[in-house]
Amino acid sequence: MSQVVTAEVFHHNDNAQVKRIWKTFWILLVLTILELGIGLTIYTIHKGDNPNHTLVLMFKGLICIFTLAKAFYIVSVFMHLGDEIRNMIMTIIVPLLLFVWFIVAFLWDGNSWKNLRNTDAGSRTYIEKVQPKLPAKEKGHKD
Amino acid sequence: MTTATAQPTTKLWSGGKSPFNVSYGKLMMWYFLMSDAFTFGAFLISYGTIRFSQNVWANSNQVFNAFPFTGHANLPLAFVSLMTFILILSSVTMVLAVHNGHNMNRKGVEKWLIFTILGGLAFLGCQAWEWTHLITGDHEVLVNGTLQHWGTTVTHNPWGREILFNGKEVATPGPIAFGGYFFGITGFHGFHVFSGVIINSVMLVKTRLRHFEQRGHYEMIEKAGLYWHFVDLVWVFVFLCFYLV
Numbered sequence: 001m002s003q004v005v006t007a008e009v010f011h012h013n014d015n016a017q018v019k020r021i022w023k024t025f026w027i028l029l030v031l032t033i034l035e036l037g038i039g040l041t042i043y044t045i046h047k048g049d050n051p052n053h054t055l056v057l058m059f060k061g062l063i064c065i066f067t068l069a070k071a072f073y074i075v076s077v078f079m080h081l082g083d084e085i086r087n088m089i090m091t092i093i094v095p096l097l098l099f100v101w102f103i104v105a106f107l108w109d110g111n112s113w114k115n116l117r118n119t120d121a122g123s124r125t126y127i128e129k130v131q132p133k134l135p136a137k138e139k140g141h142k143d
Numbered sequence: 144m145t146t147a148t149a150q151p152t153t154k155l156w157s158g159g160k161s162p163f164n165v166s167y168g169k170l171m172m173w174y175f176l177m178s179d180a181f182t183f184g185a186f187l188i189s190y191g192t193i194r195f196s197q198n199v200w201a202n203s204n205q206v207f208n209a210f211p212f213t214g215h216a217n218l219p220l221a222f223v224s225l226m227t228f229i230l231i232l233s234s235v236t237m238v239l240a241v242h243n244g245h246n247m248n249r250k251g252v253e254k255w256l257i258f259t260i261l262g263g264l265a266f267l268g269c270q271a272w273e274w275t276h277l278i279t280g281d282h283e284v285l286v287n288g289t290l291q292h293w294g295t296t297v298t299h300n301p302w303g304r305e306i307l308f309n310g311k312e313v314a315t316p317g318p319i320a321f322g323g324y325f326f327g328i329t330g331f332h333g334f335h336v337f338s339g340v341i342i343n344s345v346m347l348v349k350t351r352l353r354h355f356e357q358r359g360h361y362e363m364i365e366k367a368g369l370y371w372h373f374v375d376l377v378w379v380f381v382f383l384c385f386y387l388v
Contacts, residue, residue, distance in 0.1 A: 017242055025235045032227055039220050039387045043204040060388045067383045071376055078238045078372045081173075088163035092173055099184055106188045110195030117196065 024077040031066045038063050172366045176373045179335075183377050186331065187384050190324040197318045201302035203386050206295065209276055223386045226269045227378065230336075233262025234375040237343075241368040244361025249350060252364060256347045259371065263340040270333050274326070285313045297322045325385060332381055335374045342367050 038059050045051050045059075076082035081089055163170055194200050204219035211222070236258040243251030281292035282301035285308050293301035293316075303317030346367045355361045 014246065018239070021235060021238050021242065025231065028231050029228070032224070032231065035383075035387055036220055036224050039204075043219050046202070046204070063383065063387050067379055067387075070379050074234065074372055074376045074379065078234055078375075079369055085164050088165065088170070088173075091163075092177055095177060096180065098181075102184065102188050103191070106192045107195050110192035113192075113196035114198065118198065 020077065024073050027073055028070055031070050035063050035066050038066075166362060169362065169366055169369070172369050176369060179373065180377075183328075183331070183380070186324075186328050187380060190320075190328060190384060193318070193320045193324065197320075199304045199317060201300065201317055201321045203388075206277070206302055207273075207386055209280075211272055220386060222269070222273065223382065226266055226273075227382055229262055229266050229269065230375050230378050233259050233266070234372055236262060237368050237371045241361070241365050244355070244364040247356070247361070249353065249356055252350050252355075252361060253347065256343055256350065256364075260340055260343050260347065263336055263343065263371075266336055267333060267340070270329065270336075274329075277325075283313050285315050295322050295325075297326055328381060329385070332374070332377055335377065339367075339371050339374050342370060 042056055042059050045056055081092065161167070161170075207223055208217050208219045209222065210216065210218045236255045240252050240255035240259060243255060277295040280294055282294070284291050284293045284301040284303075285306065290308070290313065293299045295301060298319065300317040300319055300321045301314055302321065303315040305312045305314050307313075346364055349355065349363065350361075355363060
């Protein structure tokens with residue numbers, strides 16, 4: 001019985017569904033082309049004599065936003081998550097929020113690593129204070 | 144009314160009723176994909192950490208600027224855009240296959256599955272070309288005072304900082320992590336595409352054998368579809384991390 005009812009509903013919505021799928025395809029395509037355009041803009045900026053790093057960073061942020069929009073459309077329309085009931089959506093989305101912390105924490109760590117690489121970061125003087133007679137090969141050994 | 148869920152007439156969970164209005168198999172596919180998202184996420188974040196820790200990194204516009212049959216033309220981002228386009232398109236054909244499954248239209252499912260499989264194979268072909276190009280391409284690098292010719296591999300990175308040598312600009316070796324991360328992550332993604340193609344082929348055979356018609360629903364196509372869309376979703380992020388930023 002339920003099978004018959006569902007089939008009827010689907011038939012009724014058939015054209016609307018197919019239209020929605022193709023509309024999503026066009027949205028994804030346009031977003032990708034925009035990303036591409038920005039990517040090439042960044043390339044041109046980098047080729048210039050005096051690249052504006054703030055501008056590049058802003059463009060990169062914009063690309064990230066477009067990527068998240070694409071992810072939203074794929075998950076919500078193509079994977080039909082948007083049509084599921086709210087509780088199920090939450091069991092998928094809430095654990096993924098851990099990514100916010102992962103990304104912030106690890107990129108922060110990477111950046112701090114770079115700073116340590118580029119400065120003496122106090123480590124050398126500390127070692128020399130504690131053990132003044134370190135072998136010479138230790139000196140200036142970095143990287 | 145949820146338009147997405149094909150109501151299978153099979154038995155509900157043993158509690159008598161599915162808490163999420165979906166079958167057990169489909170829910171578990173979602174949870175599998177969530178765990179897979181964490182795996183890919185960990186890879187990409189690790190890549191990001193190492194990249195942030197380096198003073199120089201390979202310039203993607205320089206590394207990925209080739210296109211088949213165009214020789215040494217400088218075409219940054221062009222080929223990877225084609226790959227992205229192929230994958231998005233194959234995602235559309237997959238969702239159309241799922242849609243035809245809802246309508247119990249076996250011929251439609253077969254047709255769109257075939258297009259999806261072809262899209263997957265085309266993507267894998269592109270990736271094979273790109274890898275070959277990177278590994279076999281040779282670039283002049285200044286190593287210990289002599290010029291050598293390097294390809295991009297997991298042990299060699301010819302995309303480091305450029306310095307003046309005998310009056311011309313030559314590259315020096317870059318961070319070795321670049322090749323490892325690039326081939327590791329795109330390889331892991333490519334392996335997902337490959338298994339997706341296998342899964343879709345099995346689905347195609349089962350559709351042709353009328354297995355789903357006899358079962359009364361095409362939910363297996365939906366599950367395969369979820370996997371395939373996930374592969375597309377991961378590519379969106381790989382595209383972002385390796386090629387765009």
